[in-house]
Amino acid sequence: MRIIDLSTTIDAGVWEPNPVVHEILTPAEGARHMAEGMSKNWGVAFDPAELPDGELLSLDTLTLTTHTGTHVDAPSHYGTRAAYGTPRDIGEMPLDWFVRPGMVLDLTDAPVGTVDAGRLRREFDRAGREPRPLDIVMLHTGASRLAGTPKYFTDFTGLDGSATNLLLDLGVRVIGTDAFSLDAPFAYMIEKFHETGDRGVLWPAHFAGREREYCQIERLANLEALPAPTGFTVSCLPVKIARAGAGWARAVALVGEAAEPDAA
Structure with a gap:
């Protein structure tokens, strides 16, 4: 088969009558985002430097x-x-x-x-x-x-x-x-x-x-x-x-x- x-x-880089907005959180930014959220919301401390290359997960946010x-x-x-x-x-x-x-x-x-x-x-x-x-x-x-x-x-x-x-x-x-x-x-x-x-x-x-x-x-x-x-x-x-x-x-x-x- x-x-x-x-x-x-779906590409924010091409013309659309209703433009696409694509915001990217890199793996390094995702690690810091996670650490900050864990500390703020649950009082858990974690140093992102402990992760491989200081990276965790990327995150894409799209408006379309x-x-x-x-x-x-x-x-x-x-x-x-x-x-x-x-x-x-x-x-x-x-x-x-x-x-x-x-x-x-x-x-x-x-x-x-x-x-x-x-x-x-x-x-x-x-x-x-x-x-x-x-x-x-x-x-x-x-x-x-x-x-x-x-x-x-x-x-x-x-x-x-x-x-x-x-x-x-x-x-x-x-x-x-x-x-x-x-x-x-x-x-x-x-x-x-x-x-x-x-x-x-x-x-x-x-x-x-x-x-x-x-x-x-x-x-x-x-x-x-x-x-x-x-x-x-x-x-x-x-x-x-x-x-x-x-x-x-x-x-x-x-x-x-x-x-x-x-x-x-």
Whole structure:
């Protein structure tokens, strides 16, 4: 079995709309921190010089949103109310949604904006089948090549309402993309709204989650490394965070003997 990493790196050194702050306590600083805490809180004296090289443990503190890096959006991210009841938070979602047969669709030639259901059907034909219920469908838009730059947040392709609803009609409950969002870029949607007055062009993929329960994986990477449109398993288990609308995930594809067979 081969494991293909499909996750982007959380890196405070690259551009983000919500900057990441990464504070590092070195092993030497960690030793002093421990000694000071033991003395202050429990009255226990200890000299860090007794430790190998005067070092104990490093400690990383990060300030970031749950939408930084590869992450899974929960239904509660889409709004406080839904047609099916109270939207669930990320820690409440069923784990078996996130380890499933995968399908990747090639949208790398699509322009900035959205693709519709007809385009997805052409990709199903290329893959040799439609997605099956609970398959994890991922969109290879090529946007991940821009990760870490401002253009990553403005130049990509998303799904329109017809495309999103087609996948949900087929029983898909986790839809992924290597772009910043499953919807079109903000400026694109708002311009279309001003042109048409149609509210349906505003975040149709996200707002579909107010009608039917599903999750998105955003900011995937390395989808071009997948050897075929199907025949692999995706694992994208989200971090369990109480009352959160999203959770970070280390998304991978499992290819080989332990992966999902492509037979019906």
